[in-house]
Amino acid sequence: MFNSYKTEPFFDHMFTSNRDPKDHYSRFYHTLQNFSEMELREKHETAQLSFLRQGITFTVYNENISTERTMPFDFIPIVIPPEEWALIEKGMIQRTEALNQFLEDIYHEQEILNDGVIPRELIVDNPYYYQKQVQGMEIPLNNHIFLAGIDLIRNEEGKYLILEDNLRNPSGMSYVYQNRYVMRQVYPEFFANHSLHTLEHQLSHLHEAALAHVPKTAKSGTQPRAVLLTPGMYNSAYYDHVFLAQQMGIELVEGRDLVINNHVVYMKTIRGLKRVDIIYRRIDDDFLDPKAFRPDSALGVPGLLEAYRRGNVAILNGIGNGIADDKAIYAYVPDIIRYYLNEEPIISNVDTYRLREPDQREWVLRNLEQLVVKNVGASGGYDMLIGPHASQEEIEMFREKIIEEPHQYIAQPTINLSRAPAYQGERFYPCHVDLRVFVIRGKSTHVVPGGLSRVALKEGSLVVNSSQGGGGKDTWVLKGEGSDQ
Structure with missing residues (x-):
């Protein structure tokens, strides 16, 4: 099956440089050998059809035309041994705690700015993510980060690095x-000899954490009511919204389903208005409240910010969180961890060049063909240069962009992203992968075991985003000796 498979010069999750399966993959590898080519082909097709039948899709927008697609799925999992997972878990808890303290500080005393750890203009002059409207507000648990998705990669040595918050x-x-x-439906054979951390009860942690944010004015002695606020069925992540609302056992609502009376949020029902205490919103800040943010928003709820300000409703994640996951702030996160926690980062950042600083900008402009350049206001793999794979025309275009708006971009070295086998087109070949780990924060912090492994299914591609041709893999966290979780 893997006769032509090449690992070098990359770190491979499944194989050693001699093409022997690593210890934590050996059981999976030997089970895989029992399948014929026809069985693999049939199972692969069945898996793709399963996503289609269940309506598991996302929307890709290109030149104002939207296309509905199923997420491509690859059946070879990313397997994480227990000692590696212990490191990831500690790193995720540390990072989200520091970032939450940063958000609490930025919207209150701003001590980190007063002490000169982060340039003040990076925060207060940020036109995208700093929301002056919530300055000084008190929120439940002082917790701005209810759910975080932290993107990890592994470099040539297999070292974990944080790519994005x-x-x-x-x-x-x-x-x-x-x-x-x-995986369990189509490939049950793979699970027979593995002891994995399960996912069955993870969404109860999400539900419990949401309800922990009950606002101070909620009626005591009654179960707080939480809802998931979605932009609607045309949003690219609508399937995600529907699934989470169903699994958490909360109502899925749109802005038109909510109304504000006396600065209290109510949901319209066939039995009249019902008070809403907690909103897990999947609408961006700008569209939440046309009275406070964009007046042309038809997605939000007029008066919602004032209800939030008065402590009558909790909004998860917090308004203004974008200032902490801005790509320009990313370069300072190690300093943020040291400042608030007095600890060294457990998992490092990718080295990052701050293009607003003249000496770093000049060096980057001389070496664009070796670097990755990202727009700090973009996501999903858009407005991004991968120097070694770019044409001279693309490099020159980005050179002009950086000279014109240096504050708008950061640069990073091109990392040989780790790879893992993928099965597509009836053959196995190596593809680059990353991992999004989900961190749930309420009265305590819980890291979902595993996460979303994303794979660049286009051979040779470094872009794992589904909108750019990427797909997904199951992520297994092996249980350690004596584990009962």
Whole structure:
């Protein structure tokens, strides 16, 4: 099966440089050998059809035309041994705690700015993510980060690095569950000899954490009511919204389903208005309240910010979180961890060049063909240069962009992203992968075991985003000796 498979010069999750399966993959590898080519082909097709039948899709927007697609699925999982997972878990808890303290500080005393750890203009002059409207507000648990999606990669040595923080509306948790569901349905043989951390009870942690944010004015002695606020069925992550609302046992609502009376939020029902205490919103800040943000928004709820300000409703994730996952702030996160926690980062950042600084900008402009350049206001793989794979014309275009708006871009070295086998087109070949880990924060912090492994299914591609041709893999965290979780 793997006669032509090449690992070098990359770190491979499944194989050693001699093409022997690594210890934590050996059981999977030997089970795989029992399948014929026809069986693999049939199972692969069955898996793709399962996603289609269940309506597991996302929307790709290109030149104002939207296309509905199923998420491509690859059946070879990413397997994480227990000692590696212990490191990831500690790193995720540390990072989200520091970022939450940063958000609490930025919207109150701003001590980190007063002490000169982060340039003040990076925060207060940020036109995208700093929301002055919530300055000084008190929120339940002082917790701005209810759900985080932290993107990890592994470099040539296999070292874990944090690529990106997603603290506003991280998507993809539904795919974690559906990847596991399809694996168990189509490839049950793989699970016979593995002891894995399960996903069955993880969404109860999400529900419990949401209800922990009950606002101070909620009626005591009654169960707080939480809802998931969606932009609607045309949003690219709508499947994610539907799945999470169903699994958490809360109502899925749109802005038109909510109304504000006397600065209190109510949901319209056939039995009249019902008070809403907690809103897990999947709408960006700008569209939440046309009275406070964009007046042309038809997605939000007029008066919602004032209800939030008065402590009558909790909004998860917090308004203004974007200032902490801005790509320009990313370069300072190690300093943020040291400042608030007095600890060294457990998992490092990718080295990052700050292009607003003249000496770093000049060096980057001389070496664009070796670097990755990202727009700090973009996501999903858009407005991004991968120097070694770019044409001279693309490099020159980005050179002009950086000179014109240096504050708008960061640069990073091109990392030989780790790879894992994928089965597509009736053959196995190596593909680059990353991992989005989901962190749930309420009265305590819980890291969902595994996460969303994304794979660049286009051979040779470094872009794992589903909108750019990427797909998903199941992620297994092996139980350690004596584990009962």
